[in-house]
Amino acid sequence: MVKWNDQSGRFIKGSAFLDVKKAFGWKNDVLMVQIADEAQPQVLELREAVDRDCVVEPLGFEDEKAREALRHTASHVLAQAVKRLFPGTRLGIGPAIEDGFYYDFDTEHRFSQEDLADIEKEMKRIVKQNLPITREIMSREEARRVFEEAGEPYKVELIDELPEGEQISIYRQGEFFDLCAGPHVPYTGYLKAFKLLSVAGAYWRGDENRPMLQRIYGTSFMDKEALDAHLARLEEIKRRDHRRLGRELGLFSIEEEGGPGLVYWHPKGAMVREVIENFWKEEHRKRGYEIVYTPHIAKLDLWKVSGHWDWYSQNMYSPMDVDDAKYLLKPMNCPFHILIYKGKTRSYRDLPIKYGELGTVYRYERSGVLHGMLRVRGFTQDDAHVFCRPDQLEEQLVEVLDLAEFMLKTFGYDEYYCMLSVRDPENKESYIGDDEIWEQAEAALENALKAKNLDYQVDVGEAKFYGPAIDINIKDTMGRMWQGPTIQADLNLPERFDIHYIGEDGQKHRPVMIHRTVLGAMERFIGGLIEHYAGAFPMWLSPVQIRVMPVSDKHSDYAKVVAEHLEKQGLRTECDLGQDKIGYKIRQAQLEKVPYMIIVGDKEKQAGNISVRHRSLGDLGPMGLDEFASKAKHEVSSKSLESVFAQS
RNA sequence: GCCAGCGUAGCUCAGUUGGCAGAGCAACUGAUUUGUAAUCAGUAGGUCGUCGGUUCGAAUCCGUCCGCUGGCUCCA
Numbered sequence: 001m002v003k004w005n006d007q008s009g010r011f012i013k014g015s016a017f018l019d020v021k022k023a024f025g026w027k028n029d030v031l032m033v034q035i036a037d038e039a040q041p042q043v044l045e046l047r048e049a050v051d052r053d054c055v056v057e058p059l060g061f062e063d064e065k066a067r068e069a070l071r072h073t074a075s076h077v078l079a080q081a082v083k084r085l086f087p088g089t090r091l092g093i094g095p096a097i098e099d100g101f102y103y104d105f106d107t108e109h110r111f112s113q114e115d116l117a118d119i120e121k122e123m124k125r126i127v128k129q130n131l132p133i134t135r136e137i138m139s140r141e142e143a144r145r146v147f148e149e150a151g152e153p154y155k156v157e158l159i160d161e162l163p164e165g166e167q168i169s170i171y172r173q174g175e176f177f178d179l180c181a182g183p184h185v186p187y188t189g190y191l192k193a194f195k196l197l198s199v200a201g202a203y204w205r206g207d208e209n210r211p212m213l214q215r216i217y218g219t220s221f222m223d224k225e226a227l228d229a230h231l232a233r234l235e236e237i238k239r240r241d242h243r244r245l246g247r248e249l250g251l252f253s254i255e256e257e258g259g260p261g262l263v264y265w266h267p268k269g270a271m272v273r274e275v276i277e278n279f280w281k282e283e284h285r286k287r288g289y290e291i292v293y294t295p296h297i298a299k300l301d302l303w304k305v306s307g308h309w310d311w312y313s314q315n316m317y318s319p320m321d322v323d324d325a326k327y328l329l330k331p332m333n334c335p336f337h338i339l340i341y342k343g344k345t346r347s348y349r350d351l352p353i354k355y356g357e358l359g360t361v362y363r364y365e366r367s368g369v370l371h372g373m374l375r376v377r378g379f380t381q382d383d384a385h386v387f388c389r390p391d392q393l394e395e396q397l398v399e400v401l402d403l404a405e406f407m408l409k410t411f412g413y414d415e416y417y418c419m420l421s422v423r424d425p426e427n428k429e430s431y432i433g434d435d436e437i438w439e440q441a442e443a444a445l446e447n448a449l450k451a452k453n454l455d456y457q458v459d460v461g462e463a464k465f466y467g468p469a470i471d472i473n474i475k476d477t478m479g480r481m482w483q484g485p486t487i488q489a490d491l492n493l494p495e496r497f498d499i500h501y502i503g504e505d506g507q508k509h510r511p512v513m514i515h516r517t518v519l520g521a522m523e524r525f526i527g528g529l530i531e532h533y534a535g536a537f538p539m540w541l542s543p544v545q546i547r548v549m550p551v552s553d554k555h556s557d558y559a560k561v562v563a564e565h566l567e568k569q570g571l572r573t574e575c576d577l578g579q580d581k582i583g584y585k586i587r588q589a590q591l592e593k594v595p596y597m598i599i600v601g602d603k604e605k606q607a608g609n610i611s612v613r614h615r616s617l618g619d620l621g622p623m624g625l626d627e628f629a630s631k632a633k634h635e636v637s638s639k640s641l642e643s644v645f646a647q648s
Numbered sequence: 649g650c651c652a653g654c655g656u657a658g659c660u661c662a663g664u665u666g667g668c669a670g671a672g673c674a675a676c677u678g679a680u681u682u683g684u685a686a687u688c689a690g691u692a693g694g695u696c697g698u699c700g701g702u703u704c705g706a707a708u709c710c711g712u713c714c715g716c717u718g719g720c721u722c723c724a
Binding site: 110112113198199200201203213214217248256315361363365366367368369370374375379380381383486517519521522523524549552553554579581582583584585588589590591601602603611613618619 | 649650651652653659680681682683684685686687697714715716717718719720721722723724
């Protein structure tokens with residue numbers, strides 16, 4: 001019996017939401033409800049009942065909590081199906097994640113792709129049965145007993161680790177039950193569209209000393225259309241994969257004979273990199289950085305002083321013998337920049353000193369984590385270190401944030417999120433440096449973010465032992481997050497290397513050091529750019545900007561004249577003098593994602609002009625060579641992300 | 649590193665219960681002289697990732713190593 005006291009949806013204590021739902025004619029796209037007329041809106045499962053007079057609002061898939069409830073239920077249905085098909089399977093955990101859900105299983109059986117299809121079928125059966133999902137509160141002892149009897153050791157472990165006073169609940173649907181805090185949708189029939197995607201190994205609780213479980217990933221949506229759209233997006237991501245585009249576009253390769261995680265930049269990829277590096281250097285010089293170059297190896301002792309030998313040796317390549325000393329390949333550039341700083345006495349008037357380097361470093365990465373250009377063993381960081389007085393710290397941080405923002409905007413990353421990593425105040429002893437310096441540094445970082453008017457999230461305990469940091473995550477065109485600029489205050493190295501400057505008072509003072517990178521690494525950044533642009537680099541970055549193609553042999557000479565003219569003006573131009581028909585040449589240029597195609601035949605030769613085609617705008621018709629050249633040059637110099645012809 | 653899957657021509661992929669290694673694209677040669685996403689014909693191209701085993705016979709079955717893919721963990 002539904003009770004409400006007026007048509008506005010105010011319900012009286014005791015109404016069950018499922019009845020409310022029926023009374024209002026809500027469909028199954030209502031997954032949860034929210035009690036709206038409270039100071040703190042409360043989100044509740046449909047299973048529940050109102051315990052007070054209130055106004056309830058429906059929550060659908062677009063609501064994060066409701067979406068998670070649906071996907072969490074999907075993971076339970078997955079687990080139920082697996083337990084039906086593979087009895088004796090022990091359950092790990094099965095949460096909702098950003099784009100779907102997973103469940104971890106422990107069984108002798110090895111899940112295959114075919115199994116996924118069978119499991120999906122069984123899941124559909126469970127959905128069709130439309131089992132009611134119920135919740136039960138248990139004492140710790142009772143829950144332990146239930147899961148011990150059920151032969152679920154992982155669940156027992158979870159129960160044992162639940163904090164004192166935590167309410168322990170289990171959810172049931174048919175014969176299946178699971179330790180779970182919820183929330184869930186009320187019936188398995190609420191699942192409309194789901195798909196199992198992959199199976200992968202995952203250590204129990206992420207700990208490599210513990211058993212390896214099998215994780216099944218899946219996703220679910222409200223309807224088939226939304227699911228299909230998501231699957232299409234996954235396809236699109238695959239299509240944009242930088243490893244595939246990198247090969248197809250002749251940008252880079254990784255050679256089995258040379259070793260994993262080591263990148264070979266082919267001429268076109270190298271061109272993209274060169275353009276970015278030149279831009280980077282120019283921009284840094286403008287902002288008061290001095291560019292330096294430092295060696296690739298250094299004596300082991302240097303790495304002992306820096307602390308890398310103690311803290312980072314797992315990621316460093318083994319020492320090599322040179323004469324009577326041991327040398328190490330550098331995993332970072334910082335100690336080198338400090339040595340340059342240390343090379344002479346610095347005055348407070350000299351500061352800030354800003355050394356920038358596109359420094360190639362080598363880090364040993366475990367073989368399983370290597371991934372194209374995004375995760376490699378040798379890479380070039382766009383590194384820089386700012387040495388400044390403590391009173392300059394904040395203004396220097398603002399400058400770095402400013403540069404980072406400028407760089408991201410230039411490459412078309414318009415959405416980004418800042419994170420401020422600070423130390424764990426409960427655990428001060430695991431950080432180097434005294435309280436006062438930490439507080440100062442953390443305040444400076446936070447003030448810089450505020451000064452730049454940036455939203456940020458504070459991550460307590462995420463700071464490295466040597467100082468707090470700002471990390472900026474960037475979102476690409478596919479909505480994926482990438483690690484972007486990182487800005488790290490370093491309270492450790494100045495100490496270790498005992499660097500100083502002479503202050504106004506004639507005394508030695510300790511400078512503060514900022515370690516920062518705005519692009520990250522050339523490999524990772526350009527790998528990300530390839531996916532961001534789907535291989536179609538904006539004009540200023542395109543390795544080939546223009547391709548001139550004669551309609552037939554008769555027009556080759558004219559084509560060469562045109563190409564030479566453009567080349568002379570600094571536009572990267574190629575001529576396609578092949579015997580193929582013009583349609584074929586265009587197709588080739590399209591596939592190579594060349595921004596502009598210039599077609600010349602009888603008409604153009606006679607008129608002394610050119611026909612222009614843009615890779616995404618198509619045929620732009622005839623125009624004068626000079627007109628085109630000046631527009632093209634403008635597109636390059638402005639680093640425009642779209643064609644100058646896009647608006648007209 | 650660990651778990652699972654994969655490795656056949658430059659690329660994308662066929663290859664049945666173990667029985668002579670294939671196609672399309674690319675390359676090369678020739679013909680064609682072309683008007684906005686593929687002209688036609690021909691030629692060449694492979695130690696079937698590696699090493700070992702089983703077998704009369706292995707791309708195929710088994711093992712080893714190398715590499716790749718998806719994850720776990722970490723990070724630029």
